[in-house]
Amino acid sequence: MPKYYIMLVDRDRNEMYVPVKAFLNPYDGQPAFASGMPQFFGGTDEDDDPPAAVLKKEVSQESRQTLKLESDAAQDLFTSGNMYFYWAAADGWSDTGTPWGSAREANEAEMDRIQIVDLTQFDADWDNNGLIEELINQCQSRDAPLQGKADFDESATREAFIELLRLLLE
Numbered sequence: 001m002p003k004y005y006i007m008l009v010d011r012d013r014n015e016m017y018v019p020v021k022a023f024l025n026p027y028d029g030q031p032a033f034a035s036g037m038p039q040f041f042g043g044t045d046e047d048d049d050p051p052a053a054v055l056k057k058e059v060s061q062e063s064r065q066t067l068k069l070e071s072d073a074a075q076d077l078f079t080s081g082n083m084y085f086y087w088a089a090a091d092g093w094s095d096t097g098t099p100w101g102s103a104r105e106a107n108e109a110e111m112d113r114i115q116i117v118d119l120t121q122f123d124a125d126w127d128n129n130g131l132i133e134e135l136i137n138q139c140q141s142r143d144a145p146l147q148g149k150a151d152f153d154e155s156a157t158r159e160a161f162i163e164l165l166r167l168l169l170e
Helices: 051-062 128-138 146-153 156-168
Strands: 003-010 015-021 041-044 067-069 075-080 083-088 093-095 111-118
Touching: 003 051, 003 067, 003 156, 041 051, 051 067, 051 083, 075 156, 083 156, 111 128, 128 156, 146 156
Parallel strands: 003 083
Antiparallel strands: 003 015, 003 041, 015 111, 067 093, 075 083
16 A cells, blocks of 8 residues: 655745654554654555545644645655655645644554754755754654664655755755
């Protein structure tokens, strides 16, 4: 089954809205994959829905209803196997005005928080590791579990962040 992921970006404000993975998987109580690390919004398409529908639902769930994606806002970014990464500019998503609160369902508990990342703190001349280090710093993920960091370092998500940051820093 395909997996669809998206990052919300406000280029006018030089910001990226980055979800940070919860330490525990809300479905089984075990340590989450890439726990405590920056993520894209998204998930697996289990119902053969179009990518836009999956992304819209996942942004709503994982932001605990604080953010809303317009269904046609996704722009292609990066593909790895059955994982498709997208990004959306500020005219394709909005803040709903709903305050971040406790998760009401397991699908809302996948993310611990959303960090607003300041894109002006990155330098296009940095190597990939430098970009990721700044992302981790701004997402306050320094204290993530060692396994979470190892998962992230080997993930397609890390590569997608590099692709996105390079695109945004052009």
